[in-house]
Structure formats: structure tokens, C-alpha cells
Amino acid sequence: MARYILQRLGYMIITLFIIATVSFFLMKLMPGSPLGAAQEKLSESQLEIVLDKYGLNDPIPVQYYTYMKNLVQGDLGVSFQFDNREVTGILLDRFGPSLQLGLQALILGSVIGILFGLIAAVYHNGVIDFTSTIIAVLGTSIPSFVFAGLLQYYIGVKLEWLPVATWDGFEYSILPTIALAIFPLATSARFMRTEMVEVLGSDFITTARAKGVGKFGVVFKHGLRNALIPLITIMGPMAVSLLTGTLVIEKIFGVPGIGDQFVNSITQNDYPIIMGTTLFFAFFFILVILIIDILYGIVDPRIRLTGGDK
Amino acid sequence: MADDNKKNLDHLFVLTEDNQQSNEKINRPVTTFLQDAFRSLRRNVAAMISLVVLIIIIVMAAFGGQMNEYDSTTQNLSWAKMPPKVQGLENIGWLGLDGTDSETIEASTVEAAKERGLARFKNDEEHITFDVKSEGDGTEDSAKVVATHDVYASKDMEDTYFWFGTDGLGRDLWTRTWEGTRISLFIAFLAAAIDLVIGVAYGGISGYYGGRADNVMQRIIEIITGIPNLVVLILMIIIMGSGIVSISLALAITGWTGMARIVRGEVLKLKNQEFVLASRTLGAPNGRIISRHLIPNVASLIIINTMFTIPSAIFFEAFLSFIGLGLQPPTASLGTLIDDGFKSLTTYPHMLIFPAILISVIMIAFNLLGDGLRDAFDPKMRK
Numbered sequence: 001m002a003r004y005i006l007q008r009l010g011y012m013i014i015t016l017f018i019i020a021t022v023s024f025f026l027m028k029l030m031p032g033s034p035l036g037a038a039q040e041k042l043s044e045s046q047l048e049i050v051l052d053k054y055g056l057n058d059p060i061p062v063q064y065y066t067y068m069k070n071l072v073q074g075d076l077g078v079s080f081q082f083d084n085r086e087v088t089g090i091l092l093d094r095f096g097p098s099l100q101l102g103l104q105a106l107i108l109g110s111v112i113g114i115l116f117g118l119i120a121a122v123y124h125n126g127v128i129d130f131t132s133t134i135i136a137v138l139g140t141s142i143p144s145f146v147f148a149g150l151l152q153y154y155i156g157v158k159l160e161w162l163p164v165a166t167w168d169g170f171e172y173s174i175l176p177t178i179a180l181a182i183f184p185l186a187t188s189a190r191f192m193r194t195e196m197v198e199v200l201g202s203d204f205i206t207t208a209r210a211k212g213v214g215k216f217g218v219v220f221k222h223g224l225r226n227a228l229i230p231l232i233t234i235m236g237p238m239a240v241s242l243l244t245g246t247l248v249i250e251k252i253f254g255v256p257g258i259g260d261q262f263v264n265s266i267t268q269n270d271y272p273i274i275m276g277t278t279l280f281f282a283f284f285f286i287l288v289i290l291i292i293d294i295l296y297g298i299v300d301p302r303i304r305l306t307g308g309d310k
Numbered sequence: 311m312a313d314d315n316k317k318n319l320d321h322l323f324v325l326t327e328d329n330q331q332s333n334e335k336i337n338r339p340v341t342t343f344l345q346d347a348f349r350s351l352r353r354n355v356a357a358m359i360s361l362v363v364l365i366i367i368i369v370m371a372a373f374g375g376q377m378n379e380y381d382s383t384t385q386n387l388s389w390a391k392m393p394p395k396v397q398g399l400e401n402i403g404w405l406g407l408d409g410t411d412s413e414t415i416e417a418s419t420v421e422a423a424k425e426r427g428l429a430r431f432k433n434d435e436e437h438i439t440f441d442v443k444s445e446g447d448g449t450e451d452s453a454k455v456v457a458t459h460d461v462y463a464s465k466d467m468e469d470t471y472f473w474f475g476t477d478g479l480g481r482d483l484w485t486r487t488w489e490g491t492r493i494s495l496f497i498a499f500l501a502a503a504i505d506l507v508i509g510v511a512y513g514g515i516s517g518y519y520g521g522r523a524d525n526v527m528q529r530i531i532e533i534i535t536g537i538p539n540l541v542v543l544i545l546m547i548i549i550m551g552s553g554i555v556s557i558s559l560a561l562a563i564t565g566w567t568g569m570a571r572i573v574r575g576e577v578l579k580l581k582n583q584e585f586v587l588a589s590r591t592l593g594a595p596n597g598r599i600i601s602r603h604l605i606p607n608v609a610s611l612i613i614i615n616t617m618f619t620i621p622s623a624i625f626f627e628a629f630l631s632f633i634g635l636g637l638q639p640p641t642a643s644l645g646t647l648i649d650d651g652f653k654s655l656t657t658y659p660h661m662l663i664f665p666a667i668l669i670s671v672i673m674i675a676f677n678l679l680g681d682g683l684r685d686a687f688d689p690k691m692r693k
Contacts, residue, residue, distance in 0.1 A: 015533055019541065026549060141673040143625050145632055145648065146666040149655060157656050164656070244540055248632055252652065263633045266544075274548070278541050285538040 098257030109184030117192025139186020357682025374488030427457030504562035509569025517577030610687035
């Protein structure tokens with residue numbers, strides 16, 4: 001197990017290193033000066049001082065070394081868009097709402113999804129099963145921004161039940177959470193149904209029934225537990241979808257999170273923030289995948305034997 | 311005596327034809343693997359409906375833009391943001407295709423509500439009709455009036471029809487929507503094709519040659535899949551600029567690993583089977599074994615995987631346009647149209663609704679067809 005984790009950590013570091021290197025050289029390839037229009041207002045000697053201050057006069061390898069050194073210490077550089085604000089600081093300020101939204105959506109989506117899948121499997125081929133299949137197809141197919149638009153228009157604008165946008169307390173997070181939760185809900189419902197149908201057909205369930213365990217006990221104690229294990233495998237894709245989801249959902253609902261900042265920075269050509277966020281996303285994503293893989297290795301010992309070579 | 315008996319009995323026995331062989335025949339026409347798969351696909355109602363819907367959408371994407379006299383780029387600001395109006399359907403109120411804008415206004419009295427209704431639609435009294443929903447009792451927001459503005463009449467354009475309405479610059483949305491669909495589909499098919507070529511070649515080589523080549527190639531894939539798709543997409547778009555080709559390339563660069571893994575796994579399984587050994591014994595070179603024996607056996611998996619690549623490419627194109635990295639105006643794609651639609655969602659929802667419905671239908675149809683194909687090709691994977 002230790003060897004497996006070490007191997008995975010090694011891959012994680014290599015991946016991050018590649019992303020960081022690529023993003024550094026991309027920044028150097030970007031057209032235009034990092035000082036933007038302000039450069040023309042400066043005299044030659046002033047320009048020299050500014051360039052020196054940010055280390056932009058150094059040869060590229062030296063700049064690369066400084067960049068990497070700063071990166072290891074968690075310093076992602078200075079934003080173009082906001083004068084002299086550190087990218088790391090901006091990201092940390094914006095992390096709260098994104099995290100809240102992501103967690104709420106993950107919990108809401110997976111809990112309802114699991115319940116849906118469970119009921120669908122117990123009443124196999126019934127009306128509920130059919131409904132949950134339809135929900136799963138719609139939920140995995142309809143893009144989250146379309147869904148967000150529908151929610152915003154019908155519940156926010158037409159019915160005026162919930163605030164349309166911005167971020168000012170719990171009720172403001174309800175619509176974006178629902179919009180974001182629809183994909184985890186659909187995937188977990190679909191997955192749960194398949195797993196549960198299989199588990200409920202297996203021998204140990206028949207044994208439990210023969211022993212006289214009640215229906216509730218069979219489904220929750222014997223069935224659910226065993227069906228939940230493989231659910232860990234779809235946590236990875238879910239985390240990715242939440243990440244892509246936050247970008248659009250935050251833009252649509254005006255949530256002041258990392259995704260919203262990122263989309264703004266793209267329109268503003270603020271490269272340090274774009275690169276910083278990219279790295280941050282990559283780091284976060286890889287960390288989540290690592291945790292999921294390790295969890296799975298702990299829960300299901302068969303994974304460890306193959307050492308992730310599959 | 312015995313001879314007599316034999317003679318008498320002879321007529322009871324009639325020689326039959328020799329049909330021993332045909333008795334043994336199993337009388338069912340031989341179906342090939344593909345025929346079998348398509349037969350079971352035909353029984354899948356959802357998949358067949360999806361197939362028909364997709365064919366209709368593809369035909370519309372190709373020719374829909376030419377169905378009326380407007381083109382997708384001519385701007386006419388006096389026609390801006392006109393609601394949809396369709397011949398024949400304009401009298402069916404709930405469809406919302408009657409060429410009117412309406413808004414529910416709440417105020418303390420009916421008069422005040424009407425006042426605001428007039429202000430909302432540029433005081434164009436002649437063409438506004440009011441429908442009083444609630445008389446109100448003088449308290450705040452107790453009176454409810456629905457103001458309906460006949461936009462086409464107010465512009466003296468009763469005989470003009472914009473089937474999907476117009477956008478903020480007065481361009482016909484019907485034409486733009488179908489041209490946008492064409493571009494979205496083109497990007498998706500191009501991405502899926504690049505994906506297929508790279509993925510099949512990489513996976514085939516990696517699986518077939520095995521050993522050290524396979525080891526190195528798999529490590530490379532592992533690192534690439536470790537990088538989140540989104541990150542690669544954004545980096546690629548930032549370097550290459552956003553255009554149809556660069557978006558397809560960026561999508562393919564992030565997408566081919568899935569295909570490569572599937573093909574490799576399958577080739578690894580097949581390459582030690584007897585028919586491959588037989589072919590090798592007969593002196594077939596590696597290239598021939600890969601292209602004539604292995605790839606056809608993996609074909610079903612390749613088709614299924616491609617069917618799922620296309621909707622995800624459509625989604626990512628829309629997604630990129632939506633966050634501002636997609637195609638630049640005046641080119642339309644479903645993503646840019648949806649992005650535009652969101653800007654005036656509260657007042658002119660028609661700009662969002664049509665492209666949003668279309669992208670959802672395309673995604674659902676591709677997913678259902680993909681599910682159907684998977685079930686048809688590979689009964690083991692049926693869920």
C-alpha cells in the first residue's frame with residue numbers, strides 16, 4: 001500500500017511539474033508586455049527599474065528558476081488586473097464560495113442520487129425505475145448551463161421564489177447548488193441502480209432473506225453497503241464535472257468564486273491569474289483523484305495488487 | 311408364397327428422396343456480426359428515435375439556414391430582439407410563437423400597472439393590449455396586469471416572419487441557430503475523427519508491440535490523463551487562438567487517451583488468440599495483422615467510444631464559448647448563441663431557448679444512440 005501511494009505521489013509531482021513548466025513558457029510566449037498600456041507612459045529609465053523589480057530583465061532560465069522556486073513556496077505571482085495583488089491571495093479570497101457551492105452540490109447530488117438509484121433497484125422495472133432512468137439520461141445529457149438558465153428563468157424570474165443571482169446568504173446558494181448538483185445526481189443514480197440490481201441478485205442477499213432479515217435490513221444493511229464501494233470510482237469524474245460546472249454556474253449566478261474570477265480573467269487577458277488558477281485547478285483535481293484512488297485501495301484490496309497499472 | 315407377400319406389401323413402401331443432408335441444415339440465413347448488431351439496434355426504440363432525430367438535425371444544419379431569405383451576418387438594428395413568429399402557429403397562444411413580447415406587471419392599482427406597462431414597451435399605446443389578472447385593493451403589488459406588445463405590428467412588419475426571432479443586432483436567429491448547429495457538429499465530428507485516428511494508432515501500437523514500447527507509452531498516457539482536461543483545453547486555446555480548427559485540435563488532444571486505452575486493452579487480449587497466430591504463421595506482416603485482423607475486431611468498441619466522444623465535444627465547444635474562449639463573432643455556434651442568450655435572459659428569453667433546446671436534444675440523442683449501439687454491439691456490456 002505504501003509503495004502504491006508513493007508511486008501515485010510521484011506521478012502527481014511529475015504532472016504538476018509539467019503543467020507548471022508548460023504554463024511558464026506559455027506566459028513567455030504571450031504577445032504584449034506584462035505592463036500593458038502603462039509601458040508607454042514610462043521613460044526608459046523608469047521602465048528599466050520596473051523590469052528589474054519584477055525580474056523581467058533576467059535571462060529566461062533564471063526567470064524560470066525564480067518562478068519555480070516561488071511556486072514551491074505557494075507564490076503564484078502578481079495579477080495584472082488588480083494592481084499589485086498577489087494571485088495566491090486573490091485565489092484564497094475567492095475559494096470560500098466555490099468550496100461551499102461544490103460541497104453542497106456534491107452532498108445534495110450524491111445523497112438524492114443514491115436514494116433514487118436505490119429505490120429504482122428495489123422496485124426494478126417499475127414506474128420509479130423508469131422515471132429515474134429518464135432523469136439519469138436527461139441529467140447526464142443536458143449541459144449544466146442550460147439547466148441553470150431554466151432554473152434562473154422559471155424559479156428566479158417568473159416565480160420569484162428564490163434570488164436570481166449574486167451571493168448574500170444561504171438562500172442565494174440554493175439555485176446554483178441545484179444547477180451544479182444535477183450531474184452528480186444523475187450519474188450516481190444511474191450507477192447506484194446498476195450496482196444495486198447486481199448486489200440484490202447475489203447469493204448473500206438470498207441467504208439474508210432466508211435467515212429472515214426484514215426488507216429494510218436486506219436493502220440497507222446488506223445491499224447498500226456493498227453497492228456503495230464501487231461508487232467511489234465515479235467520484236473522480238464527478239469532481240471534474242463539479243470543477244467545470246463551477247466555472248459556468250458561478251458566471252451565470254454571479255457567485256464570487258474562483259470560477260467567476262477565472263472567466264473574468266480570461267476576458268481581461270490577466271495571464272498570471274489564468275495560469276495561477278489553472279495550476280490551482282490542476283493541483284486540486286490531482287489531489288482529489290489521489291485521495292479517491294487511495295480510498296479505493298483501502299476499501300477494495302484487489303486494486304492494490306495490480307498497482308494501478310490497469 | 312413369400313414372393314407373393316412381398317409383392318402385396320411393396321406398394322405400401324414408397325422410396326423417399328435422399329434428404330438426409332437438408333434435414334441437418336439449420337434453416338436460418340447467416341447473419342454477420344454487423345447485421346446482428348443492427349437488428350438488435352432496430353429493436354431499441356429510444357435509439358432509433360434518436361437516430362431519426364439526429365438525421366433530421368444534421369439535414370437542418372446543412373440546409374436550414376437557406377430556408378428563409380435572411381442570412382446569418384446582416385445586421386439591422388431596427389429589427390433587434392424581435393420575438394419569434396411562425397406562420398400558422400401564430401394564433402396558438404401558449405406556444406409563444408405569435409410575435410409578441412409580454413410581461414406581468416404588479417403595482418398598487420391597475421392604472422399604475424398599465425402606466426408601467428406602457429413605459430416598458432416604449433409607450434407604443436396602439437399595439438399594447440392589457441389583460442387584467444387581478445384588480446388590486448390599493449396595497450403594494452396587489453394589482454396584476456399582463457401587458458402584451460405586438461412587436462411586428464408596431465414596426466409595420468405584419469407580413470414578416472422571424473421563426474426564432476432576432477438577436478440583439480437584428481440578425482435572424484433561425485439562420486444563425488442552424489448555422490451554429492452546423493459549426494458545432496463540424497467541430498464535434500472533426501474532434502472525434504482526430505481522436506479516432508490518434509487513439510486507434512497509439513493504442514494499437516502500444517497493445518500489439520507490448521514490452522518496453524507499451525510500458526513507455528502507457529506511462530505517457532498516465533501522465534496526460536493526470537492533467538485535467540479543462541486545463542489542457544484552456545492552455546491550448548490560449549496558445550493557438552480560438553477558431554474551429556484549434557478548438558477541434560484542443561478537444562482531440564485531451565480526448566484521444568480514452569480511445570487509446572480501450573484499443574490497447576482489446577488488442578492486448580486479441581493478439582494472442584489463434585486466428586492471429588494462424589495469420590502470422592502464414593507470413594502476414596505486423597501491419598497486415600493489425601489492420602486486417604485486430605482493428606476489425608475492435609471496431610465495435612471504437613464506434614461506441616466515438617459515439618460518446620461527439621456529444622462531449624459538443625458540450626466542451628459550448629462550454630468554451632460560454633466562458634469566453636470559444637469562437638469569435640460573427641461566427642455562430644450553439645455555445646456562442648447560448649452565451650448571447652444569457653445576456654438578455656430575463657427580458658428576451660427566446661434568444662436562449664431555441665439554441666438551448668437544440669443542444670440538449672443533440673446531446674440526449676447522441677447519448678441514447680451511443681447506449682443503444684453499446685447494447686447492440688456488446689451484449690456483455692448491457693446494463
